[in-house]
Amino acid sequence: MRSTFTVADALLLETLRAGEARVLTGDDGLDRPVRWVHSSEISDIARFLRGGEMLLTAGLGIGSTDGQQRAFVRGIAAAGAAALVIEESGRAFHRVPRTVVDEGVRCGLPVIALTHEVPFAAVSAEVHDVLTEQQLQTIKREREIETLFSTQLLDGGDHVGVVATLAGLVGGTVVLEDVNHRVAVCEAAGGVFDASSWERHARVLHGSHTECVRRPVLARGQIWGNLHVLNGRSADVNFSVDVVTERAATAIAIALLTDRSREAIDDQRSTALLTHLMLGELTGPEFVEQAAHLGYQLGAADLFVAIGNKAGDAIASDPKRTRIPVGPNAISADMGDYVITVAPRAGRTRFETAARADDRFLGGGCSRNLPADRIGLAVRQAKSAAAVARTTRRWLNFDELGVERILVGLADGPELAAFVEDELGPLLNADAASHTPLLPTLRAFLEHDGRKTDAADALYIQRRTLYNRLERMSGILGRSLDDADTRQRLTLALKALDLMQG
Incomplete structure (x- = not known):
């Protein structure tokens, strides 16, 4: 059962089918959601509408002149009514006036004629039953999803897992960004995520992107970031995407406030990913794709690998201190005796300058700049340079090695x-x-x-x-x-x- 009840759904109800309803105008508006069914015979009913109503009338309040009829239809449309249903019972009209139909076309309002008289109270009751059942099913489904997120956290899940679960539920792209609009996690279900245009969306386009649902992620009373469901408004699901996104944002906030800090979680995932790379279990493109899921956009340009030889245990207790500044998209991991970094070539000069001035390392090695599909070779080059660097206690590029390349x-x-x-x-x-x-x-x-x-x-x-x-x-x-x-x-x-x- 869908969470939205539309004008088209209403026309399938027994009471309206008994009245032989005919759509006179607005076929393209039959997918409008119906929030309620209301009947009225007063001319100024528009001021009492809140939007989403299917208005039933015998036509007594529509008026007899063209001007009155146009004003009535314009008022109904401006109030946001889902549809105007007019009974052709003869109490006001044997046929819906052409003026009403023409104005409906101009206003984009579905106008529907009932060939036979129907009890409006029965229509309202039938629609009320359907809407109530849908609301109950929606609430039940939303509670199931809330329980799903809670169970995920109790089972040791983290914010990355919550984002993946939400993307699976809505069948679309979900992005978790930090307060600086840097992508922390993305799940591009059903499409390709363009990280290069993300900041523009987050800072400029979001307000005009009506299909995007955004909810803040609060940690200790402060905004940590935002959770986006890019096509949430159009998702055909049996729950409110707005509500479920809110529940997911809450689950993410809880995950970030557990004893494992966000940095610790990132370190754990980065270490696991880089370990698979070092063991040769991932191809370059696979590594780049999985790094993107963790928020590291390595891009399509060449990459380099660096391995720094740690200077004792002085920095082992703080993983963040082992990282050499290179840019937001460099992924690093503390592997015990050394720290490995994979970064886009654009950050190489910055990395080398910072590395050579950093006394926390006993030198290290850097590979050549290589495309992602040759990242295995880059790892081997960095290992060779780092092995030689342990004897010289300085940073070496692979191309600086001489006979040591053979000895390694x-x-x-x-x-x-x-x-x-x-x-x-x-x-x-x-x-x-x-x-x-x-x-x-x-x-x-x-x-x-x-x-x-x-x-x-x-x-x-x-x-x-x-x-x-x-x-x-x-x-x-x-x-x-x-x-x-x-x-x-x-x-x-x-x-x-x-x-x-x-």
Whole structure:
């Protein structure tokens, strides 16, 4: 049963069918809702109408002149009546006057003739019974929906779930925005949601968008945002979309005020989504689509992935503090030892500037700008750059990597560990048994490309001390450190050691 009773529905009732009702004008208005049926024989009845009435009359108050009849019809139409039903019983007219019909056409008012006399009281009673039953069914359905929202919250549901439920109920697009008109959640049931034009709708067009139902979401007495049902006015459902949207807004407010704050909920959902991405369980387009449901509009342009290596546990207790400013549509998650961010390329410069100035991270890595369908490659690039960055403690772009790109790919296998052991094993064993390890000296010597004076200055030691240490290391390793090939192999081994230990 629909929640709206129309003029067309009324014409199907037994009492009006018995009167052989004929539609004289206004066929396109038969879908008008009928709020009540009223009968009258006074000429100024229009001033007592409130809109939505089906007015029944024998015509005694319509008047006998063209001017009186036009004024009567204009008044009825201006009052918002759903239809004018005139009885052709002969008490006033044997036929509805042409003036009444013509004025009905001009005013867009359905004018209906009753060929036979019918008891108006019986018509009113029959319509009243139908309207009462519809109202009872509507109230029952609205209470069922209210219970549905309540059960959803009791089962641990959140504001995202409430929005999805509402979209399913109305079969249309539902948008939850915050107080700054930023889309927090959207469910585009039956269509595609255009996030780029949302702010214009919210700030400018909403008042003229008559099909949109909007209700505020209140949290602790303050407006947190608004809930929109974009085609709510036209939804063909057996409940009031206005009322159900109000109930959904209340449920969302309750969800936002639970012990799990909105930020905590967003973090939980973002972490789950990014975990699926890291595990390779989502394609790029799937990730972008699901991120949009959480309010992150990554768009169709290229994306980049960044992984920041966290500096200890100092920021672990506050997920918001792990985020580097990059823009409202960047999605981030704290994954324990690192923080991953996926953002549109438009925010890259801002991100890199903020990241390099942020001492909460021990460096990190950024991928190239890549289209969404290559986001898996972007993740791998960011991982590689972040792995190398752990040894340098600075932010690196993937394109800044050299031979490390190859070493990173070998880091999890036995070959790289065997190479490190072959090249550095004797020195590492000697350092383990010594109070004065030689590995830092070797690192400085190699970083300065075998320039002994520069290496000694970097270590704040005399050159003679450096010469002695180099001689000891040559003996331990069984090769001359003056040999360029030896230095190259040891440099690779040190980089590999750093990767494995990082």
